[in-house]
Amino acid sequence: MRALSWTGIFVFLCFCSWSSATAPLTLDVDFSSFLARSDPHWRWGSTVANSSRPSEWVNSLFGGNGDHGFMLWAPEDSGLRLDISLQTLWDDRTPDLGSPYYTGNFAYDQPRLPSGSIEISWKSGTPITIAEGSVSLHSAVASLNVTTAAGGFEIQVWASAAWDKMGGDVVVLEVTSSGGEEARAVWLPAVAASTWAKLNPLKTYVPNPASSTTTTTPMSGVYLNVTTQPHLPQKGTGHSSAVLSFADGPKQYHIVCLSNTKPSPATADDIVKAQVIAAYGSLTSIRQDHEAWWANWWPAGGFVTLEHTPLESFWWIQLYKFASGTALTLSHSHSHPLQSFSGS
Numbered sequence: 001m002r003a004l005s006w007t008g009i010f011v012f013l014c015f016c017s018w019s020s021a022t023a024p025l026t027l028d029v030d031f032s033s034f035l036a037r038s039d040p041h042w043r044w045g046s047t048v049a050n051s052s053r054p055s056e057w058v059n060s061l062f063g064g065n066g067d068h069g070f071m072l073w074a075p076e077d078s079g080l081r082l083d084i085s086l087q088t089l090w091d092d093r094t095p096d097l098g099s100p101y102y103t104g105n106f107a108y109d110q111p112r113l114p115s116g117s118i119e120i121s122w123k124s125g126t127p128i129t130i131a132e133g134s135v136s137l138h139s140a141v142a143s144l145n146v147t148t149a150a151g152g153f154e155i156q157v158w159a160s161a162a163w164d165k166m167g168g169d170v171v172v173l174e175v176t177s178s179g180g181e182e183a184r185a186v187w188l189p190a191v192a193a194s195t196w197a198k199l200n201p202l203k204t205y206v207p208n209p210a211s212s213t214t215t216t217t218p219m220s221g222v223y224l225n226v227t228t229q230p231h232l233p234q235k236g237t238g239h240s241s242a243v244l245s246f247a248d249g250p251k252q253y254h255i256v257c258l259s260n261t262k263p264s265p266a267t268a269d270d271i272v273k274a275q276v277i278a279a280y281g282s283l284t285s286i287r288q289d290h291e292a293w294w295a296n297w298w299p300a301g302g303f304v305t306l307e308h309t310p311l312e313s314f315w316w317i318q319l320y321k322f323a324s325g326t327a328l329t330l331s332h333s334h335s336h337p338l339q340s341f342s343g344s
Helices: 006-021 031-037 265-281 282-300 309-329 337-342
Strands: 043-044 060-062 066-075 080-086 116-122 128-135 141-148 151-159 173-178 183-190 214-221 222-230 236-247 251-257
Touching: 031 282, 060 080, 060 128, 060 141, 060 151, 060 309, 066 141, 066 251, 080 251, 080 282, 116 173, 116 265, 173 183, 173 282, 214 309, 222 282, 251 265, 251 282, 282 337
Parallel strands: none
Antiparallel strands: 043 128, 060 066, 066 080, 080 116, 116 183, 128 141, 141 151, 151 173, 173 251, 214 222, 222 236, 236 251
């Protein structure tokens, strides 16, 4: 029998690949338990030997939905910080403004603007004894259990993947205190300035006007803080943040929504208020939809397992990061980001 040439073998393999590509496989994999072995973990505290807290955003607990993103870390021994940002929030300085309002440098003129953070403290103010955290890759929920000398509390935070529903584009922080401890969460808006402004050697950067915050009680026991951030008066635009807080027994809920740059600050206010109030009315179903989106998303990308478990974990964590940053572009079709990236 005549041997196949290398060209023939290549054509044959390509034909097999093209043929099989039209028949997607159903994976009989329990992704919940499989992915759990790749979940990133954190553990630190005064009683944990050779430990260090996540003291920078680069080693924080993290997640996102393609629009909103969050990072949970510990800037000090007796405090936690949940940074929340919006991928689509940019300063809108354009050449028509002229100098000094427009410098001609993209980093100064049109950066992604900082939004704010939730500062988490606790009644005793004592250093953390033990903190144990993880990010569930399967459900995209970050959890942190904190123990202090006076008691403890548990944190869960997630950026809803149910963004196509009213009230769905939010970040939700859940805090449950136990023992004699009492955790407190306070939203601190960030100054809407280019993060590069302080490095401007010409010192010509003109900051946006100061923001203003109002607090209302749309329902009994529910507190709504709305921060209105105008941009340069010449533009007439602005953005807003809304944080709706309430308690259910020992559990506190904080629902956060940020707007991108809108034609007017009033428009931005209306959008974020509507989102968090709607989320409040359907929070249970939004979380169910969020976890269902992730549960359906994982199998779409296929399956990889390696004997070298650190490398395997690296692979799955990178996919989690990719989906956290691109979920809004996937149109809830449950297509995998790598498929979207490759055009398939």
